[in-house]
Amino acid sequence: MAVPLLDISRQHQPILEDLRSVFNTALETSRFIKGPEMEHLEKEFAEYCGTERAVGCASGTDALILALMAVGVKPGDVVLTTPFTFFASAGAIVRAGGVPLFLDILPDTFNIDPELLSGWLADNCSVTSRGVIDRSNGSRIGAVMPVHLFGQLADMDRIMTICNDWQIPVVEDACQAVGSKWNQKRAGSLGTAGCFSFFPSKNLGALGDGGMVTTDSPELADRMVSLREHGGKGYIHEEVGFNSRLDAIQAGFLRVKLAHLENWHKGRRRNARYYNKAFRGVGQVTVPVIKKEAWSIYNQYTIKVPERDELLNYLRKHGIGCAVYYQLPLHLQKCFERLGYGEGDFPVTEAVSKEVISIPVFGELTEEETVEVVETIRAFYAENG
Numbered sequence: 001m002a003v004p005l006l007d008i009s010r011q012h013q014p015i016l017e018d019l020r021s022v023f024n025t026a027l028e029t030s031r032f033i034k035g036p037e038m039e040h041l042e043k044e045f046a047e048y049c050g051t052e053r054a055v056g057c058a059s060g061t062d063a064l065i066l067a068l069m070a071v072g073v074k075p076g077d078v079v080l081t082t083p084f085t086f087f088a089s090a091g092a093i094v095r096a097g098g099v100p101l102f103l104d105i106l107p108d109t110f111n112i113d114p115e116l117l118s119g120w121l122a123d124n125c126s127v128t129s130r131g132v133i134d135r136s137n138g139s140r141i142g143a144v145m146p147v148h149l150f151g152q153l154a155d156m157d158r159i160m161t162i163c164n165d166w167q168i169p170v171v172e173d174a175c176q177a178v179g180s181k182w183n184q185k186r187a188g189s190l191g192t193a194g195c196f197s198f199f200p201s202k203n204l205g206a207l208g209d210g211g212m213v214t215t216d217s218p219e220l221a222d223r224m225v226s227l228r229e230h231g232g233k234g235y236i237h238e239e240v241g242f243n244s245r246l247d248a249i250q251a252g253f254l255r256v257k258l259a260h261l262e263n264w265h266k267g268r269r270r271n272a273r274y275y276n277k278a279f280r281g282v283g284q285v286t287v288p289v290i291k292k293e294a295w296s297i298y299n300q301y302t303i304k305v306p307e308r309d310e311l312l313n314y315l316r317k318h319g320i321g322c323a324v325y326y327q328l329p330l331h332l333q334k335c336f337e338r339l340g341y342g343e344g345d346f347p348v349t350e351a352v353s354k355e356v357i358s359i360p361v362f363g364e365l366t367e368e369e370t371v372e373v374v375e376t377i378r379a380f381y382a383e384n385g
């Protein structure tokens, strides 16, 4: 039996009529961009995340760029993040004019190691009238960007303590963590700003592209509202922004889907719980480690196995959907050669990138399908044990 990595149509089946009516309304009103649908979504999304404000935009990538610009990242500023993430985390830093500076991850959670962050700042930085400066080259530290990978929040207690001490803004890349919590608080409500993606395969997916930034600061939110419209109010421009719009129709789809999100998380978490038990004693499988402070929405269920490529081929041959996030760490990407990193610079990231494999966990999987996934992996170890 084949099992897909993700099948969004199963999620949409029970809400087809609601989605169609959003489309009909857009057609009837000819309101295609932003407008009341987006404003309603912004309110509902802020409420869901537990923040004062939310600002809609065209994608998760744009959300990151908007947030970085709004917190004051200027051309040449350093932004600290990890090399084990989707390309957009670092791509957005460069697009905002910043320079990514990578720090390694923790081997169990795949998230930024806060002790490396604290150590790097202590060893390299000083506070000056221009802000926090890297003494080796005079670069300003513009922001820290923790990525909540696969749905689990980075250690936001430690990160916020460190960054508050240094007074460095924190831009959460929460693109894989809508609804996830750290000590009962939702992703996007812990940092200076939180960035979300509504790419269709994310836990809250539009029927196209979309993004959102959350923040408790009205000043930051207002600045992002301006930046997403070329940095102006009407035709008066105080700074140069760009064009990043959330379509009214996507906002409408997202409002329909947001109402079901908590329920959909239940399905993913049920599947994850099943896997956590079922993989006990199966070959060399390491199941995801979720910290006691964290509550994950399992955007991915990512296991670690030493014989990753063999297992990947075996699963593909047997029709089990799977993927490797992420095969080539960002510090080894061609486009970042100029940053001067090389093989061996981030040993945890490099080791993990050779061991990870993500398997189907979406909420609408049947019990039969999750059993099939486990039995196929068990069979792999029986044949290759």
Ligand SMILES: *Cc1c(COP(=O)(O)O)cnc(C)c1O
Residues within 6 Å of the ligand: 059, 060, 061, 062, 085, 086, 088, 089, 147, 173, 175, 176, 196, 197, 198, 199, 209, 210, 211
């Ligand atoms: C998906 C994702 C993004 C980018 O979102 P888009 O909507 O595709 O632009 C950024 N960071 C992470 C970690 C992501 O998973």
